[in-house]
Amino acid sequence: MTPQAVLSQPLTLRCGVPIKNRLFKSAMSEALGNRERAPTPELVRLYGAWADGGIGLCITGNVMIDRRALGEPGNVVIEDDRHMAELKAWAQAATRNHTQCWVQLNHPGKQSPKGLNKETVSPSAVPFRPEMQLLFATPRELTDAEIRDLIARYARAAGLVKQAGFTGVQIHGAHGYLVSQFLSPHHNRRTDEWGGSPEKRRRFVLEVYRAMRAAVGSDFPIGIKLNSADFQRGGFSEEESLDVIRALEAEGIDLVEISGGTYEAPAMTGVKQQPVKDSTRQREAYFLAFAEKARQAVKVPLVVTGGFRSIEGMAAAIESGAVDCVGLARALALETDLPNRLLAGQQPRYQVRPIKTGIRAIDNKGILEITWYTGQLKRIGRGEAPKPDESGLWVFIKMVGAQMGVGRKKKVTRVRAT
Template sequence: MAKPTFAHSPLHQPLRLACGISIPNRIAKSAMSEQLADRHGSPTTDLQQLYAAWAKGGTGLLITGNVMIDHRAFVEPRNVVLEDAQFLQANKLWAQAAQANGSKIIMQINHPGRVAVLPLFKKPIAPSAIGLNLPAMNLIRVPRAMSEIEILEQIKRFATTAALAIQAGFDGVQVHAAHGYLLSQFLSPLANIRTDQWGGTPENRRRILIETVRAVRQAIGPDKILSVKLNAADFQKGGLSQEESLQVALVLEAEGIDLLEVSGGNYESPAQLGYAPDRSAQRDAYFIHYATALRQHSKLPLMLTGGLRHVDFMNQIVANGTVDLVGLARPFAMQPDLAKQLLAGQSVVEPAKIPAIGYKPVDAYLQLAWHAAQFRRISSGQQPKVIKGLIRTLAAFGPRMSFNILTQD
């Protein structure tokens, strides 16, 4: 394929979704955990300023870090919580800051299920009473299996948060069904060993996701973006397979979602960070094989996230129709104006070396800490700054994380 003229490259083209909303270009900032809410779960001015910087940088679609649908379960301290009108004004300001330069913004809505960090001394809920297969976690954080009443409650909570997001002015929502959170746990044969209508077969394991999507669509209406984030696979023996995930995607297409974001992995196998056991996931696009396979059977608009770094490759997969949006996450922590750079034909700069100890779950936390420190700099008007060394990385985030855990409302 001839190299495109970058003033008119495929990445420049707008994308009109079935709901009628047009995204001004094909570059999306995928969700990352900002941890910039206040102790009660309200968005702060720091969060507004962070998204204003990314919008000013030319990003077509901004997807928020996970917003909690239930104040009784946090992924991390200082997550935003949106379950009633209490913080509606702060969420309106957040949406407005992101839209000021023409970007579209959707709110990622989520429940952590068994991986809830907070509250510390309460059993998390999950499809089944099965803990994470990580040292100590399968002993100290064994979840409680949800009753059917609780399952129906959480479906309703997804819909309530989605409706509030639209009231706040967001262009839509993304239902998080990836990365080992609650809906992803229901999809996993390892985490979901139920024998009722919510488990046991592929159809039953995906039931809560489909019912959630239907409830959310009813809550937001036909003219707002309804996206789902789905694992291409869990990258665990016995977990959600690519074959089953492809079937889930086709069912989601039949439900009329507007956009599917393809990712992969979870806390036990963080493939979304490049730590997949499958060596093929170490290439330029971790989950390109899944996107290619799905495209053969589906016209559903696809957003591919994970490992995309080379602008020629991004333009190629958009031009040939494999994907419709390219999603990037971590590079936005060092290049707030990344979208402008990509639209000008420049690839992502060589990533900084982030400290690692060789144990995937801990290394995933170090990634989180390192990038969260950059978000705080960007939100205060500073330039990102490389943090070198394990001790400095822990010092930049560890005490703050401990304080946030202890003071979370």
């Protein structure tokens, strides 16, 4: 088969839902929610562009389940039906052209910048490493009652997603957010029923899945984005990740997207990746070796996101049997019609490159990558073309300036209030 023929094959999930091709848009933070935490016309325009661009399965950027716990400014929050009209408009645009669009549901846990929320919470009160404590506060440990409330919030949000017209949901269980924190022995040092052993650490994600499944029924897809590992000393390991995938498959999960890393060790962006052999580099994907191990353990559809550069590399990953779909993210911030090009046998116009300022302390953190690509998504949402050559240093300067402006506004408000 030609590479484009491989990528054009449909895939039917275990719940019976068909995906029209093997191209999967992984979640990227858009930061396009309004002050009420509702979807905006810019989100509608952005997701309509991706739907028209030919993607088979599109995952939204992280949507929060609790407005008291934002991951970044501009998050959409789904707690109740107050913004159902806006959610339906977003879903209608995102699912046109027979596109599957799933909402990624998330809670940041401790991984939220200082000043964004009143407080941050986590399974345990474990601080960030010293050089990141200027940006991230030490969290408060969650109570048992709060944990159970969070599980209910995931389920309620999933039901609202289905009501809005989206075609599935994805649990964000990777990249150091709350579900990932529960799974990690570094972040989760509890000794109650929610921690203390691998079985207890994965209880939270299993309870979240069960509650969501009860809310949406058996024929509505639920997937998960899961770390292959945290890449932190004492963190979530590949062995534990495989056990979590086995447990989720037994529960009925429809698809597993494999990634890795946290804000402290951002392997998902390619930053601080360990040296690899030429043979591994030629296969392109960051986490394909782990996917091969997972494929030996489970039959649930698998996706790997990160590192794909060519149509041949994408097709080879699928033909190997290790994955069922190939995940694309940053490339789709540079060209929204990339899937149509790939399915026509054409190569990407642009190659994803590391975003650098030339300042090592900044370049080693994942936050610059997130900010740069979020800027591209905002351009598309405004109806403008992306800027693939935009300076990383300039984006960093604008980010700092914006934060300083917010700080000045807050200070003025406090002065006036007194």
